[in-house]
Amino acid sequence: MSTETLAAPQAGAAARGRRSRMTASRRAKYLATAIAAVVAVGWSLPLVWTLIGSFNAERLTSGAGFVPSQLTAENWTKLVQPDGRAVNVFVAFFNSTVVAVCATVLALVVCSMMAYALARLPFRGSALVLSVIVLAMLIPTEVILVPLFQQFAALGLLNTYGALIIPHVVSLFGVVLLRQFIANLPVELTEAARIDGANAWQNYRYIVLPLIRPGLATLGILVFLAAWNDFLWPLIATSTPSMQTLPLALITFRSAYGDNEYGVVMASTILAIAPPLLVFLFAQRFIVAGISNTGLKG
Amino acid sequence: MSTATATGPTRAAKPRRKRLTRVGMLFAAPFLALMVFLWGVPVVSGFWTSLTDTNIAEGTGGFVGADNYAHLLTDPDFRAALGNTALFTVLNVPILVAVGLLLAMLLNQPLGGRGAIRAAFISPYLLTGAAVAIIWQTALNPLGGNLNQVLSAVGLPEQAWLSTPGEAMGGVVLITLWWRVGFPLLVLLAALQDIPAQLYEAARIDGANVWQRFRYVTLPAIAPVLMLVVLLRLIDSFKVFEQVYLVTQGGPAGSTRVVLQMLYETGFRDFQTGYASAIGWTLAFIILVVTVVQLALTRRRESR
Numbered sequence: 001m002s003t004e005t006l007a008a009p010q011a012g013a014a015a016r017g018r019r020s021r022m023t024a025s026r027r028a029k030y031l032a033t034a035i036a037a038v039v040a041v042g043w044s045l046p047l048v049w050t051l052i053g054s055f056n057a058e059r060l061t062s063g064a065g066f067v068p069s070q071l072t073a074e075n076w077t078k079l080v081q082p083d084g085r086a087v088n089v090f091v092a093f094f095n096s097t098v099v100a101v102c103a104t105v106l107a108l109v110v111c112s113m114m115a116y117a118l119a120r121l122p123f124r125g126s127a128l129v130l131s132v133i134v135l136a137m138l139i140p141t142e143v144i145l146v147p148l149f150q151q152f153a154a155l156g157l158l159n160t161y162g163a164l165i166i167p168h169v170v171s172l173f174g175v176v177l178l179r180q181f182i183a184n185l186p187v188e189l190t191e192a193a194r195i196d197g198a199n200a201w202q203n204y205r206y207i208v209l210p211l212i213r214p215g216l217a218t219l220g221i222l223v224f225l226a227a228w229n230d231f232l233w234p235l236i237a238t239s240t241p242s243m244q245t246l247p248l249a250l251i252t253f254r255s256a257y258g259d260n261e262y263g264v265v266m267a268s269t270i271l272a273i274a275p276p277l278l279v280f281l282f283a284q285r286f287i288v289a290g291i292s293n294t295g296l297k298g
Numbered sequence: 299m300s301t302a303t304a305t306g307p308t309r310a311a312k313p314r315r316k317r318l319t320r321v322g323m324l325f326a327a328p329f330l331a332l333m334v335f336l337w338g339v340p341v342v343s344g345f346w347t348s349l350t351d352t353n354i355a356e357g358t359g360g361f362v363g364a365d366n367y368a369h370l371l372t373d374p375d376f377r378a379a380l381g382n383t384a385l386f387t388v389l390n391v392p393i394l395v396a397v398g399l400l401l402a403m404l405l406n407q408p409l410g411g412r413g414a415i416r417a418a419f420i421s422p423y424l425l426t427g428a429a430v431a432i433i434w435q436t437a438l439n440p441l442g443g444n445l446n447q448v449l450s451a452v453g454l455p456e457q458a459w460l461s462t463p464g465e466a467m468g469g470v471v472l473i474t475l476w477w478r479v480g481f482p483l484l485v486l487l488a489a490l491q492d493i494p495a496q497l498y499e500a501a502r503i504d505g506a507n508v509w510q511r512f513r514y515v516t517l518p519a520i521a522p523v524l525m526l527v528v529l530l531r532l533i534d535s536f537k538v539f540e541q542v543y544l545v546t547q548g549g550p551a552g553s554t555r556v557v558l559q560m561l562y563e564t565g566f567r568d569f570q571t572g573y574a575s576a577i578g579w580t581l582a583f584i585i586l587v588v589t590v591v592q593l594a595l596t597r598r599r600e601s602r
Binding site: 053114116117122124144146148166167169204230231266273276292 | 319
């Protein structure tokens with residue numbers, strides 16, 4: 001809106017013919033696009049630098065520059081053969097994949113079942129449960145880090161996939177989101193299925209789940225990203241290098257190579273950020289919906 | 299389920315209701331069990347621990363009442379960490395929300411290639427804090443980092459961004475802006491797109507200029523969402539950790555050490571579990587107060 005009027009003061013715009021108004025609005029569009037494009041390119045520069053840096057033959061940042069004088073794939077081959085200097089980044093990649101995929105699948109199942117119960121199968125105390133869930137969203141998870149660690153330690157679950165997966169399975173926001181999706185479905189659908197002899201499980205599995213797919217996609221992506229990117233909890237819950245997830249492995253790589261081979265660090269960083277960016281490329285719509293929904297949950 | 303029918307129904311409706319209740323409980327059971335394990339028990343046990351002098355390394359664990367909280371009030375380390383967190387919040391929230399709003403308004407224009415431009419701003423939001431820390435530490439490296447090269451190219455002196463006490467917090471705020479702006483951008487863009495075009499048309503006919511249209515049309519229309527974005531960013535800012543811990547390690551000279559970093563170091567490096575729990579609960583209390591105050595302010599605005 002603002003740039004439109006900058007290009008066409010409203011007093012003159014009304015007087016001029018349709019044709020000049022069209023060129024004025026087109027000029028405004030070009031101007032806005034140019035401004036947005038410049039800012040957007042500036043915003044992506046750090047990522048571009050990282051990608052270029054992973055192919056830069058220069059070993060120190062002080063000599064790197066914007067445009068490398070010589071390109072090499074050596075940084076990437078060092079990722080494959082770390083020569084015992086750091087953790088194997090592919091082990092970390094595997095760990096992250098297992099954790100993020102399992103957490104996503106389990107969260108979708110557990111949260112959608114809970115949401116279905118709250119929306120369609122009210123049980124004794126279900127209203128209370130819903131208010132506790134909403135209230136619990138107010139308490140930051142960071143606050144219970146210490147007792148949570150003690151609990152996992154007492155059960156001997158530290159340094160296991162279980163420790164890395166389970167905390168991501170319970171999504172309070174996910175239950176609230178999916179409950180809303182299910183509550184908005186017409187009651188006639190599930191009622192008709194019930195009259196046709198479908199039990200609660202069949203109703204949930206074959207009627208409700210397919211109809212709330214957009215909600216599931218949104219929640220699934222949010223859980224995947226949270227599990228893939230989590231840093232503090234894996235830092236606390238794992239101590240052996242073979243259980244490290246990618247964010248932890250990146251930091252290990254930084255201390256092993258950071259001082260004299262920055263290209264290797266850049267390569268490992270690209271490897272760690274590629275999956276979320278690829279997910280984004282293919283599911284931009286759901287990510288946008290997911291983030292916008294988070295903002296409107298209150 | 300079968301036992302419900304065995305109890306001998308007097309009315310037809312009653313056993314079905316009862317059966318439904320049990321089926322509902324079955325569906326809710328996995329989530330409820332996990333929630334009790336991951337949230338219920340830690341909340342209770344964590345609060346109890348905060349009333350003890352538990353230290354994993356020394357093996358102590360006696361009840362000390364509110365001593366930990368009393369100690370926190372006078373602990374210079376905690377005051378410094380709280381001050382740094384508050385400074386970060388005061389700088390971060392307005393900058394993040396203002397830039398997010400500006401970018402959202404820009405993206406709300408008719409643009410060519412809008413999808414690509416939007417993607418450029420959102421993609422950092424999807425990255426792990428560890429990657430963000432590494433990327434920016436390289437860019438802000440005093441020894442030929444790219445940002446310094448830009449500065450020297452335009453004739454400005456190079457800066458030791460992250461190792462100067464006064465500037466390090468600025469660096470952290472800058473990094474956070476780049477990393478997190480996608481959130482306010484997307485939420486506010488959705489709110490802007492909900493404003494009917496007729497409102498702007500009417501304001502234009504009434505002779506309102508750009509600023510007046512922003513002040514009297516845009517701002518009131520997005521006010522509820524704006525308040526919510528501010529609240530969520532406030533909460534997030536109080537919990538700032540990764541970009542500080544991984545970029546400046548709280549330095550230089552402790553000038554960027556924040557509350558969550560202190561909690562982590564107290565609980566998992568020094569093993570003072572009791573004291574760390576008290577820090578956690580104090581942080582939760584602060585966040586709760588901020589939330590309640592903010593919601594009350596919003597409600598008062600709306601009722602006016």
